[in-house]
Amino acid sequence: MTESSPAYGLWSLVAINSAVFIVFAASFFKPRSSRDWRTLGMFSAFIVALFAEMYGFPLTIYLLSGWLATRFPGVDFLAHDAGHLLEVMFGWRANPHFGPFHIVSNILIAGGFWLLASAWKVLYAAQAAGTLATTGPYAHLRHPQYAAFVVIMAGFLLQWPTVITLAMFPVLVVAYVRLARDEERTAAATFGSEWQQYAQQTPAFFPLRTRHHPDPIADGRGDHSSGERS
Template structure:
């Protein structure tokens, strides 16, 4: 690596990864195998992200020839220039205050709020032996998995890397499959009640307004 490097900070990699995984763990409180799989997929993404953010910048290393040729004089091994989209899109000033970074923070925070709310509603319904149909579950059928996707996309806007860009669509497919498996189990358990819920509620894109009895 040429010049000063802000990487090799493995303690920060472990600390940041542990914090975000713990947040997710505390919100979803995994109980079933599906819960653990969803958390595991998210954890893999987080570890890959912070490994490149503070540990070893694999993406910058692989693209170093092209980056050096196109942006001479820029030390991409400094943490500030590691925000690749900031440089590639021609933003000026501190990368932490560009539109992408601000949008990233909004998505990440919103995703964790959605996650906390959705899993709380789901677990209350599970304990009562009912279909979760209140709160975010009145707006879409899979807000818990949507939260993971929103958070990961937020991190991609902030710090895209080759591994996370490759992982993201794969993990979206994983969450879609987990959602389908969960729905099959719900159909077996709740039958017509869940079929009615499916026919009345979108799967992934939340409706902005809850339906009232007059809309039915």
């Protein structure tokens, strides 16, 4: 982490990287409804905020500059590699792109995009047939696409944490949960008992739960929500 020249103010890279990941996500998610566009829009805002600090203006570095300089003397925090704060803070002073947090980050981002694409294929087939999506990723959780967006954002946070994206993350998670519940109400009205049985057997966002454990939203202790874009 001994780069001498600043690696910020590169707004063309902000625009290019933001566009690449937003278009990439859109091609996997394929938004159709206004709700879909809101979902993608929130993710896009997170991505733009992330790359604005990664290549544009390092707000987090400036806000924490005093503490960082005292705690990690000798590190040039205006060098790009030092922006991988978790690698710096936990002592990985070699190339941060091969550090443990960066590796886990890449796995989460790649896995999130894979889940996003896999879920869309199942959902598209179900919508074309007018049926409830219950196979593939939907056999393990009711909202794989929302879960995918959260996993991708978590991956980016591990790679390049910033004050703004850390503040945005819980807000976006809550927003996605609310959108999911809204969709589930629509699915419950459309598919009736079929949806209720599916919701009781399938967790909303976390596939580690036992498949046949009732869900509080579906069994009357919460909102009767819906499957994604069903």
